[in-house]
Amino acid sequence: MSITEILFWSLSILALGSAIMVVTSKNPVHSILFLIVTFFAISGHYILLNAQFLAIVNIIVYAGAIMVLFLFVVMLMNLNAESEPKNNRYLLFTGLISGGCLFLVFISAITKSEQTMAMVQMGGGNGGLIKNLGMVLFNDYVIPFEISSVLFLSAMMGAVVIGKKSPPAPQGGNSGS
Amino acid sequence: MRGLGRQNYMEIKWYIGLAVALFCTGIVGVLTRRNSIIIFMCIELMLNAVNLLLVAFSKMHAATALGLSNPNIVSDAQIFVFFIMVVAAAEVSVGLAIIVMLYRNTRSVDVNFLNRLKN
Numbered sequence: 001m002s003i004t005e006i007l008f009w010s011l012s013i014l015a016l017g018s019a020i021m022v023v024t025s026k027n028p029v030h031s032i033l034f035l036i037v038t039f040f041a042i043s044g045h046y047i048l049l050n051a052q053f054l055a056i057v058n059i060i061v062y063a064g065a066i067m068v069l070f071l072f073v074v075m076l077m078n079l080n081a082e083s084e085p086k087n088n089r090y091l092l093f094t095g096l097i098s099g100g101c102l103f104l105v106f107i108s109a110i111t112k113s114e115q116t117m118a119m120v121q122m123g124g125g126n127g128g129l130i131k132n133l134g135m136v137l138f139n140d141y142v143i144p145f146e147i148s149s150v151l152f153l154s155a156m157m158g159a160v161v162i163g164k165k166s167p168p169a170p171q172g173g174n175s176g177s
Numbered sequence: 178m179r180g181l182g183r184q185n186y187m188e189i190k191w192y193i194g195l196a197v198a199l200f201c202t203g204i205v206g207v208l209t210r211r212n213s214i215i216i217f218m219c220i221e222l223m224l225n226a227v228n229l230l231l232v233a234f235s236k237m238h239a240a241t242a243l244g245l246s247n248p249n250i251v252s253d254a255q256i257f258v259f260f261i262m263v264v265a266a267a268e269v270s271v272g273l274a275i276i277v278m279l280y281r282n283t284r285s286v287d288v289n290f291l292n293r294l295k296n
Contacts, residue, residue: 004185012195019199019222023206028214035218038199042225051232054255058225061262066221066269073273074214077280085211085287095208103201110193119186120237127239127251128232136252137259148263155267162274 004122007048015041026081028074032067039063049120051128192233199226213276213286217269224265228258 018037025031039062046055126132137145199222206219235254243250276286283290 002185005187008187008191012191015195016198016202019202022215022218022222023202023210028212031215031218035222038222039225042229045229046232049232049236051236051255054228054232054258057259057262058228061266062221062225066266069269069273070214070218073277076277077286079212079214079286085285085289087209087211091211092209095205098208099201099205102204103197106197106201107194110190110197115189118189118237119240120189120192120233121240122185122187122236124185125236125239125251127235127249128255132249132252133255133259136249137256140249140253141256141260144260148260151264151267155270159270159274162271162278 004048007044008122011041011044011048014038015045026084028079028084029071032070032074035070036063036067039067046128048122049128050123050125053128053130053133189233189237192230196226196230196233199223199229211287211289213279213288216288217272217276221265221269224261228261231258231261 015038018034018041021034022031022038025034039058043055043058043063046052046058203219203223203226206222207216210216210219231254235251239251247253279291280286
């Protein structure tokens with residue numbers, strides 16, 4: 001077993017275990033912290049695949065920005081294990097059954113395929129380096145890049161407009177919340 | 178990186194299996210949990226599983242004839258993943274604003290309270 005395989009399996013177990021903990025833990029703050037662990041494990045997978053730019057972006061954008069936003073929202077709402085809605089047994093059972101069925105369908109489809117023996121190149125190859133990605137991004141994908149700035153602008157305006165208090169609300173006197 | 182091990186290749190099926198397992202964990206979370214923030218986090222988990230699979234497939238095709246005819250194939254796939262992350266970041270900002278507004282109106286993040294939107 002080479003060191004690449006050991007890293008692959010340990011990162012996979014870390015990602016899967018913490019993903020399951022995200023779903024099962026009662027406290028939303030714990031869920032968020034486990035999701036951050038999952039994202040770090042996925043970033044490790046990107047590094048194994050020599051996708052260094054994506055690994056850094058995954059840590060900065062997902063683990064750094066998005067999950068901190070989630071954490072702020074959860075702490076702002078003061079959610080904890082007591083305020084967690086009680087789960088219905090039938091709902092839990094149905095969800096597990098249907099998710100497991102989807103998993104089995106995917107796995108059986110994979111094992112029937114003939115392409116599954118194809119090899120993934122771990123490390124090596126310089127397509128994922130920042131220099132090459134920048135060349136491709138600003139040569140071939142300039143227009144989507146510019147459109148994404150419009151998307152961010154509209155998302156920012158949307159978040160402000162949605163998050164703003166509606167005009168009749170300030171009469172209630174709950175401006176502190 | 179080259180001297181890391183003798184065989185620097187993995188079979189694609191392990192990557193597919195990992196991504197499918199992560200995706201199905203996200204599906205189960207969306208179906209079973211009632212806290213809307215956890216549901217949103219499970220959607221992020223599914224997005225990341227798909228991103229990982231996209232990168233793995235790009236590295237698979239880099240060694241085949243498809244990759245030899247198109248030298249930019251790995252960079253193209255990773256640009257796609259980058260744009261998925263961009264869209265996900267925009268989605269999270271709007272979605273969390275909606276959840277905060279929902280909490281402000283119903284004092285709860287339970288998705289079952291969403292049926293109060295009827296009136």
